[in-house]
Amino acid sequence: MPPRVYVTRRFHFSAAHRVYNPAWSEEKNQSVFGPCSGPHFHGHNYELEVTVAGPPNPETGYVVDIRLLKNLIEDQVIAQLDHKNLNLDVPFLQGRIPSSENLIVALWEEIARLLPAGVELVSLRLWETPRNCFTYYGETVEPF
Amino acid sequence: MPPRVYVTRRFHFSAAHRVYNPAWSEEKNQSVFGPCSGPHFHGHNYELEVTVAGPPNPETGYVVDIRLLKNLIEDQVIAQLDHKNLNLDVPFLQGRIPSSENLIVALWEEIARLLPAGVELVSLRLWETPRNCFTYYGETVEPF
Amino acid sequence: MPPRVYVTRRFHFSAAHRVYNPAWSEEKNQSVFGPCSGPHFHGHNYELEVTVAGPPNPETGYVVDIRLLKNLIEDQVIAQLDHKNLNLDVPFLQGRIPSSENLIVALWEEIARLLPAGVELVSLRLWETPRNCFTYYGETVEPF
Amino acid sequence: MPPRVYVTRRFHFSAAHRVYNPAWSEEKNQSVFGPCSGPHFHGHNYELEVTVAGPPNPETGYVVDIRLLKNLIEDQVIAQLDHKNLNLDVPFLQGRIPSSENLIVALWEEIARLLPAGVELVSLRLWETPRNCFTYYGETVEPF
Amino acid sequence: MPPRVYVTRRFHFSAAHRVYNPAWSEEKNQSVFGPCSGPHFHGHNYELEVTVAGPPNPETGYVVDIRLLKNLIEDQVIAQLDHKNLNLDVPFLQGRIPSSENLIVALWEEIARLLPAGVELVSLRLWETPRNCFTYYGETVEPF
Amino acid sequence: MPPRVYVTRRFHFSAAHRVYNPAWSEEKNQSVFGPCSGPHFHGHNYELEVTVAGPPNPETGYVVDIRLLKNLIEDQVIAQLDHKNLNLDVPFLQGRIPSSENLIVALWEEIARLLPAGVELVSLRLWETPRNCFTYYGETVEPF
Numbered sequence: 001m002p003p004r005v006y007v008t009r010r011f012h013f014s015a016a017h018r019v020y021n022p023a024w025s026e027e028k029n030q031s032v033f034g035p036c037s038g039p040h041f042h043g044h045n046y047e048l049e050v051t052v053a054g055p056p057n058p059e060t061g062y063v064v065d066i067r068l069l070k071n072l073i074e075d076q077v078i079a080q081l082d083h084k085n086l087n088l089d090v091p092f093l094q095g096r097i098p099s100s101e102n103l104i105v106a107l108w109e110e111i112a113r114l115l116p117a118g119v120e121l122v123s124l125r126l127w128e129t130p131r132n133c134f135t136y137y138g139e140t141v142e143p144f
Numbered sequence: 145m146p147p148r149v150y151v152t153r154r155f156h157f158s159a160a161h162r163v164y165n166p167a168w169s170e171e172k173n174q175s176v177f178g179p180c181s182g183p184h185f186h187g188h189n190y191e192l193e194v195t196v197a198g199p200p201n202p203e204t205g206y207v208v209d210i211r212l213l214k215n216l217i218e219d220q221v222i223a224q225l226d227h228k229n230l231n232l233d234v235p236f237l238q239g240r241i242p243s244s245e246n247l248i249v250a251l252w253e254e255i256a257r258l259l260p261a262g263v264e265l266v267s268l269r270l271w272e273t274p275r276n277c278f279t280y281y282g283e284t285v286e287p288f
Numbered sequence: 289m290p291p292r293v294y295v296t297r298r299f300h301f302s303a304a305h306r307v308y309n310p311a312w313s314e315e316k317n318q319s320v321f322g323p324c325s326g327p328h329f330h331g332h333n334y335e336l337e338v339t340v341a342g343p344p345n346p347e348t349g350y351v352v353d354i355r356l357l358k359n360l361i362e363d364q365v366i367a368q369l370d371h372k373n374l375n376l377d378v379p380f381l382q383g384r385i386p387s388s389e390n391l392i393v394a395l396w397e398e399i400a401r402l403l404p405a406g407v408e409l410v411s412l413r414l415w416e417t418p419r420n421c422f423t424y425y426g427e428t429v430e431p432f
Numbered sequence: 433m434p435p436r437v438y439v440t441r442r443f444h445f446s447a448a449h450r451v452y453n454p455a456w457s458e459e460k461n462q463s464v465f466g467p468c469s470g471p472h473f474h475g476h477n478y479e480l481e482v483t484v485a486g487p488p489n490p491e492t493g494y495v496v497d498i499r500l501l502k503n504l505i506e507d508q509v510i511a512q513l514d515h516k517n518l519n520l521d522v523p524f525l526q527g528r529i530p531s532s533e534n535l536i537v538a539l540w541e542e543i544a545r546l547l548p549a550g551v552e553l554v555s556l557r558l559w560e561t562p563r564n565c566f567t568y569y570g571e572t573v574e575p576f
Numbered sequence: 577m578p579p580r581v582y583v584t585r586r587f588h589f590s591a592a593h594r595v596y597n598p599a600w601s602e603e604k605n606q607s608v609f610g611p612c613s614g615p616h617f618h619g620h621n622y623e624l625e626v627t628v629a630g631p632p633n634p635e636t637g638y639v640v641d642i643r644l645l646k647n648l649i650e651d652q653v654i655a656q657l658d659h660k661n662l663n664l665d666v667p668f669l670q671g672r673i674p675s676s677e678n679l680i681v682a683l684w685e686e687i688a689r690l691l692p693a694g695v696e697l698v699s700l701r702l703w704e705t706p707r708n709c710f711t712y713y714g715e716t717v718e719p720f
Numbered sequence: 721m722p723p724r725v726y727v728t729r730r731f732h733f734s735a736a737h738r739v740y741n742p743a744w745s746e747e748k749n750q751s752v753f754g755p756c757s758g759p760h761f762h763g764h765n766y767e768l769e770v771t772v773a774g775p776p777n778p779e780t781g782y783v784v785d786i787r788l789l790k791n792l793i794e795d796q797v798i799a800q801l802d803h804k805n806l807n808l809d810v811p812f813l814q815g816r817i818p819s820s821e822n823l824i825v826a827l828w829e830e831i832a833r834l835l836p837a838g839v840e841l842v843s844l845r846l847w848e849t850p851r852n853c854f855t856y857y858g859e860t861v862e863p864f
Contacts, residue, residue: 001428001429001430002428002429003393003424003426003427003428003429004424004425004427004428004429005389005392005393005422005423005424006422006423006424006425007389007420007421007422008420008421008422008423009419009420010418010419010420010421011419012561012562014474014475014476014561015474015475016448016472016473016474016475017475019204019205019206021203021204021205023203032204033204034211035514035515036211036515038515038516038517038521040448040473040516040517040519040520040521041448041472041473041475041517042446042447042448042475042514042515042516042517043446043447043448043449043473043474043475043476044446044475044476044477045476045477045561045562051423054429055429056387056389056390056393059309059311060307060309060320060321060385060387061307061309061384061385061386061387061389061390062307062387062389063389066420067322067324082467082474083467083468083470083474084470084472084474085470085472085473085474087472088472089470089472096205097204097205098205099200099204099205099206101149101151101200101205101206101207102200102205104149105147105149105200129444129446129477130154130444130477131153131154132151132152132153132154132210133151133152133154134149134150134151134152135149135150135152135195136147136148136149136150137148137150138147139147139148140145140146140147140148141145141146141147141148141198141199142145156849156850158762158763158764158849159762159763160736160760160761160762160763161763163348163349163350165347165348165349167347176348177348178355179802179803180355180803182803182804182805182809184736184761184804184805184807184808184809185736185760185761185763185805186734186735186736186763186802186803186804186805187734187735187736187737187761187762187763187764188734188763188764188765189764189765189849189850226755226762227755227756227758227762228758228760228762229758229760229761229762231760232760233758233760240349241348241349242349243344243348243349243350245293245295245344245349245350245351246344246349248293249291249293249344273732273734273765274298274732274765275297275298276295276296276297276298276354277295277296277298278293278294278295278296279293279294279296279339280291280292280293280294281292281294282291283291283292284289284290284291284292285289285290285291285292285342285343286289300705300706302618302619302620302705303618303619304592304616304617304618304619305619323658323659324659326659326660326661326665328592328617328660328661328663328664328665329592329616329617329619329661330590330591330592330619330658330659330660330661331590331591331592331593331617331618331619331620332590332619332620332621333620333621333705333706370611370618371611371612371614371618372614372616372618373614373616373617373618375616376616377614377616417588417590417621418588418621433860433861433862434860434861435825435856435858435859435860435861436856436857436859436860436861437821437824437825437854437855437856438854438855438856438857439821439852439853439854440852440853440854440855441851441852442850442851442852442853443851451636451637451638453635453636453637455635464636465636466643468643483855486861487861488819488821488822488825491741491743492739492741492752492753492817492819493739493741493816493817493818493819493821493822494739494819494821495821498852499754499756528637529636529637530637531632531636531637531638533581533583533632533637533638533639534632534637536581537579537581537632562586563585563586564583564584564585564586564642565583565584565586566581566582566583566584567581567582567584567627568579568580568581568582569580569582570579571579571580572577572578572579572580573577573578573579573580573630573631574577595780595781595782597779597780597781599779608780609780610787612787672781673780673781674781675776675780675781675782677725677727677776677781677782677783678776678781680725681723681725681776706730707729707730707731708727708728708729708730708786709727709728709730710725710726710727710728711725711726711728711771712723712724712725712726713724713726714723715723715724716721716722716723716724717721717722717723717724717774717775718721
């Protein structure tokens with residue numbers, strides 16, 4: 001039976017954000033989120049790792065042509081995020097607190113629907129700083 | 145159902161150790177462990193990645209406030225290891241050979257009991273050098 | 289019951305390759321693979337992460353002596369790849385298109401049979417560039 | 433004669449900015465600076481390397497106690513930048529376009545006056561992204 | 577007087593090469609250069625750091641618009657090297673042994689003549705592997 | 721006239737040390753050096769960058785054969801440091817406080833006398849942690 005191989009491409013974007021719940025007062029945002037909720041925003045160089053999986057095509061040796069994957073995701077997704085404000089400028093984040101947790105779940109939806117047939121989205125990993133990262137495998141949990 | 149997101153924080157500590165089995169002679173330690181058992185110790189810049197998981201809280205967008213996680217683990221765990229000797233100075237390593245394998249299993253116990261309710265410890269990854277790393281998911285195996 | 293710990297060692301090799309299907313014309317190779325199939329080859333600094341798992345031996349604290357693992361794989365596997373041409377020089381790649389997907393599956397076979405008893409091969413991860421990586425867990429899929 | 437040794441400490445901060453000349457119209461800013469001047473800001477994980485030099489003190493072996501250097505610069509300088517907006521929140525940047533060039537020159541003035549006697553500031557290097565960096569040695573040029 | 581600031585942009589290319597002196601026999605090449613002269617080539621992920629300097633323009637805060645610098649060098653220089661064979665495919669390397677030393681000197685000539693007036697080329701740094709790098713400042717030495 | 725090119729090789733070693741002045745009491749060492757002087761040592765993964773310079777040899781394209789440089793310094797210098805205690809085990813450090821400043825000055829003497837004729841030692845850079853580094857160019861200063 002053919003092997004299942006995982007292919008990961010790393011993307012980069014620079015964006016501003018603040019962690020801010022619009023249902024709360026400015027004071028409550030400051031007290032809960034501290035410097036992460038500064039009113040004039042701060043920002044990050046985000047690194048995003050997209051992992052897909054499938055069997056290598058016997059004629060090409062490729063699970064997916066990584067140049068196509070790169071162009072697709074850069075044009076359709078990264079272009080919406082790079083040099084933008086995650087609270088104000090990104091249609092697919094409207095109505096969501098732009099924590100990295102919420103960002104990665106929203107990115108899953110955006111990326112999954114772009115992939116060609118037969119290529120499965122396996123995980124997204126988002127580095128917010130060199131010391132903080134967030135991973136999503138498309139899993140759900142029992143509600144709390 | 146809410147998504148399950150993994151949050152990883154990376155920590156750093158510098159420590160001395162030697163791989164040494166006190167039940168063996170110095171000669172046997174040298175012959176089995178070689179330079180890793182030099183009698184005057186050597187040391188490493190360890191990098192520790194702590195991964196927890198859970199659903200993002202709808203009011204904050206956070207699985208856990210990563211600043212709290214950082215402070216908790218730095219104060220309660222890293223402070224016991226940084227600029228210390230793993231064979232001599234660390235209470236929770238007493239009686240254990242301080243290989244990275246044993247260190248990571250001991251760290252699991254220390255870190256798991258610190259976490260707030262609802263935040264699950266998923267994995268620890270310890271880089272001893274930029275080329276050697278060790279990962280633990282809390283799994284057990286059949287004894288050998 | 290003893291813990292199961294994962295041990296990863298990172299290796300490096302520099303090699304030339306081109307993605308090329310010998311059943312196709314040169315023109316078809318160019319049209320499908322583009323610059324990845326340049327007729328005079330190109331090359332990469334590959335980074336290979338080998339992960340094995342098992343219980344730490346109570347007498348040594350080691351899953352495996354990582355110096356032995358390093359020497360075994362460098363002498364038996366990396367020496368066949370480093371400063372070589374993956375299309376022309378590597379016996380275990382003969383007859384395979386040297387995509388990273390096919391390379392990692394071939395490496396699995398080479399490395400698995402070298403490991404000492406009781407040490408399980410868990411995954412291989414191959415970085416072709418700092419932005420592209422490939423992972424294999426020894427899994428298979430239903431044929432397509 | 434005593435040796436002259438250079439000591440470098442690396443700092444990190446996350447900030448928002450836009451490259452914007454307030455003497456110009458919004459349209460001219462967009463046309464000159466493009467996405468770097470997006471009206472809602474973007475941001476970066478900046479890495480700042482501070483290099484000082486001098487002879488090691490014979491009694492300590494130190495040019496400067498790097499823990500003191502770290503605390504001084506984190507408390508007096510990095511705290512003004514981290515999780516802030518470089519256009520709006522930083523007193524020592526008021527009236528300056530917050531390009532990395534202007535930021536590093538402003539940082540030189542802030543850092544030089546903090547250093548203890550006998551410790552010379554030699555260079556600042558600022559990484560705006562992993563691919564763009566800016567260095568300043570306190571030099572001037574003939575005006576253009 | 578205006579400050580002099582150094583601006584560095586990092587580029588990436590993947591190429592094949594062999595160190596080979598065509599005036600020598602194949603045997604002498606093997607004996608002098610060893611595996612670096614394998615007849616079927618090997619390759620690297622090269623990283624190139626280009627550093628220019630000058631005063632920031634008071635109206636933009638820029639020494640040079642780094643997007644222009646990036647596009648210019650990628651289109652005119654990197655495109656000649658990426659996914660190519662340095663011995664066979666690169667016009668500006670014809671007749672030169674493609675060691676990293678010779679490559680960086682040839683790159684100096686290519687890059688210097690592209691730069692806009694008022695922007696001085698200061699240094700090129702070429703990483704052949706993560707452990708080997710080569711730097712050129714445009715200096716000459718007395719012949720030997 | 722021939723170009724002057726700089727060649728850098730990066731080395732790695734893991735060692736234990738404490739910053740300790742034997743002319744002082746244990747109490748004074750603790751009060752001056754804090755955790756850096758813990759009595760049972762701590763340790764680091766040191767990275768050492770050795771830079772030499774000269775004209776490329778027209779017949780080889782090399783300033784120096786980097787494989788020879790690597791073997792020479794690993795066998796003669798790194799072997800004295802790796803998996804050792806810098807206070808107790810290293811002959812060329814006897815009588816010196818093993819701060820990184822003093823270590824790098826001592827390394828200069830060890831390395832300079834190993835180099836073949838015509839190859840000039842230009843700089844040593846020692847990374848003690850990913851955030852602290854030390855550079856020496858063989859310069860002296862007026863005594864203080």
